[in-house]
Amino acid sequence: MATLGFIGLGIMGKPMAGHLLAAGHTLHVHNRSLGAVRELGAKGARGCANAKEVAQQADIIFLMLPDTPDVALVLFGPDGVAEGLSPGKTVVDMSSISPVETKEFALRLAERKVEMLDAPVSGGQVGAEQANLTIMVGGKEAVFQQVRPLFETLGKNITLVGGNGAGQTAKVANQIIVALTIEAVGEALLFAAKAGADPAKVRQALMGGFAQSRILEVHGERMIKRTFNPGFRIRLHQKDLNLALTAARQLSLSLPNTATAQELFNAVAADGGGELDHSAMVQALERLARHTVG
Amino acid sequence: MATLGFIGLGIMGKPMAGHLLAAGHTLHVHNRSLGAVRELGAKGARGCANAKEVAQQADIIFLMLPDTPDVALVLFGPDGVAEGLSPGKTVVDMSSISPVETKEFALRLAERKVEMLDAPVSGGQVGAEQANLTIMVGGKEAVFQQVRPLFETLGKNITLVGGNGAGQTAKVANQIIVALTIEAVGEALLFAAKAGADPAKVRQALMGGFAQSRILEVHGERMIKRTFNPGFRIRLHQKDLNLALTAARQLSLSLPNTATAQELFNAVAADGGGELDHSAMVQALERLARHTVG
Numbered sequence: 001m002a003t004l005g006f007i008g009l010g011i012m013g014k015p016m017a018g019h020l021l022a023a024g025h026t027l028h029v030h031n032r033s034l035g036a037v038r039e040l041g042a043k044g045a046r047g048c049a050n051a052k053e054v055a056q057q058a059d060i061i062f063l064m065l066p067d068t069p070d071v072a073l074v075l076f077g078p079d080g081v082a083e084g085l086s087p088g089k090t091v092v093d094m095s096s097i098s099p100v101e102t103k104e105f106a107l108r109l110a111e112r113k114v115e116m117l118d119a120p121v122s123g124g125q126v127g128a129e130q131a132n133l134t135i136m137v138g139g140k141e142a143v144f145q146q147v148r149p150l151f152e153t154l155g156k157n158i159t160l161v162g163g164n165g166a167g168q169t170a171k172v173a174n175q176i177i178v179a180l181t182i183e184a185v186g187e188a189l190l191f192a193a194k195a196g197a198d199p200a201k202v203r204q205a206l207m208g209g210f211a212q213s214r215i216l217e218v219h220g221e222r223m224i225k226r227t228f229n230p231g232f233r234i235r236l237h238q239k240d241l242n243l244a245l246t247a248a249r250q251l252s253l254s255l256p257n258t259a260t261a262q263e264l265f266n267a268v269a270a271d272g273g274g275e276l277d278h279s280a281m282v283q284a285l286e287r288l289a290r291h292t293v294g
Numbered sequence: 295m296a297t298l299g300f301i302g303l304g305i306m307g308k309p310m311a312g313h314l315l316a317a318g319h320t321l322h323v324h325n326r327s328l329g330a331v332r333e334l335g336a337k338g339a340r341g342c343a344n345a346k347e348v349a350q351q352a353d354i355i356f357l358m359l360p361d362t363p364d365v366a367l368v369l370f371g372p373d374g375v376a377e378g379l380s381p382g383k384t385v386v387d388m389s390s391i392s393p394v395e396t397k398e399f400a401l402r403l404a405e406r407k408v409e410m411l412d413a414p415v416s417g418g419q420v421g422a423e424q425a426n427l428t429i430m431v432g433g434k435e436a437v438f439q440q441v442r443p444l445f446e447t448l449g450k451n452i453t454l455v456g457g458n459g460a461g462q463t464a465k466v467a468n469q470i471i472v473a474l475t476i477e478a479v480g481e482a483l484l485f486a487a488k489a490g491a492d493p494a495k496v497r498q499a500l501m502g503g504f505a506q507s508r509i510l511e512v513h514g515e516r517m518i519k520r521t522f523n524p525g526f527r528i529r530l531h532q533k534d535l536n537l538a539l540t541a542a543r544q545l546s547l548s549l550p551n552t553a554t555a556q557e558l559f560n561a562v563a564a565d566g567g568g569e570l571d572h573s574a575m576v577q578a579l580e581r582l583a584r585h586t587v588g
Binding site (some may be wrong): 136162184199209213258264 | 330370393394409416417428430432451454455456457459460463464466467468470471472473474475477478480481482483484485486488489490491492495496498499500502503504505506508509510538541544546547548549550551552553554555575579582583584585
């Protein structure tokens, strides 16, 4: 069995590292705060002082970090992964970060004869804990096949989308569709409510036709029942739409409704709702209309 | 069996009237152009010179007309339905028109002791021909129960959404969600293509998660395979979003992404694409980005 490393033991990373450990792998871990390191240490993980040390010890190094600058720093900053790498090792970045910069990172690692996969996930904390994450992978087929058994201890719906960056691209595409479908359901149910119809009956009438979606089913119901406890936090979806809009500018691409959805998230966050479930985006539309869905 | 009337024998109305006729009902019909009247006449329908005559002969009068002004004219114009009505009769408007004006029409008919149901459909020409339309109904429960067996000869997914206008409201909500989900899938697949990933693989990776929808499945594939033959024409979806935006202004309601979706339809129509399937909305995004999904 390959010796593994895991850097970033937050609400996603900690249970994921735990599954790799439970599968019997030797696991070297590093995290900014030490609580999670001690917790995994009690289950057999080996704590490292920094990312460089993890890279020295492990053959395959997993990252699960909040955002693009965090990944850049952990890979190429002082005492970072790059300083500890040697040819033949593999970096697997499961963070959700910029697809454009991911390609740059892969090129810089390739110069050191180190392979990289980008492998962002969807499914959230529950998916991480229950090991049924959706994993969208970018990189070489051979590297993907090598790491695949490890992905299978973390998730279920595992797809090699394309070369380096394609996993991050798929994740951004996913977050665009989810945000814009929430916005669509919000406009439709608010229209129904303000026109005097019962949004619950409208949702029911629409479920069997072309308006059908997981979002209408799950998030539509949350809007009607006013259950905005996360779920997936607006603050995190703002980060993802920022990735979409930043990459769109770099790629010369216009995403008009993604821009509007981000502004609506911003408006809910401005009102203190950044920690609410993303279905609470409807609150921004509701304030404009002085009327609520539920 | 009640004596029925049917006004408006277009690509939707003609097959619908045919199903009522085939179920054994006496059917009085009227249509602006006479071809469809003669066609149904050969199957036993009785042609009438105008809408007034249909209303004089029939107990339940169905309408299937293009837009709000057509319904207003046929109901209340010269030689219109209102002139032929008597207390106890029922008007069933299956056109897709303004929910706000529908409530007005119902009030004006109620003054004559005539009941009205609004009962717009989704499912298009194929649904009309195969009698599996989705029917969204507004009106009184007792009237709905009376007409329900007739709806069952026309469609399958039949819902009483609420009082007068609620059927039209549900239909508008449906068309908002469909248009905005097409837009969402368009932004996401174009993002993927421009970032260098394979949109077909991205679509596949996203189908199992929260981005899942009938639109991603059906219209996403059309965008990738460039099969923009209708389906549902942009020209008709423009009409429906116009209903949404007009009603939103009347109701003091802001629908930002519906407005953008309409502008994108307008742009495709300006380029000669009004008769294409509504999934061709992606072409407007593609022109802005000078790049295509497929």
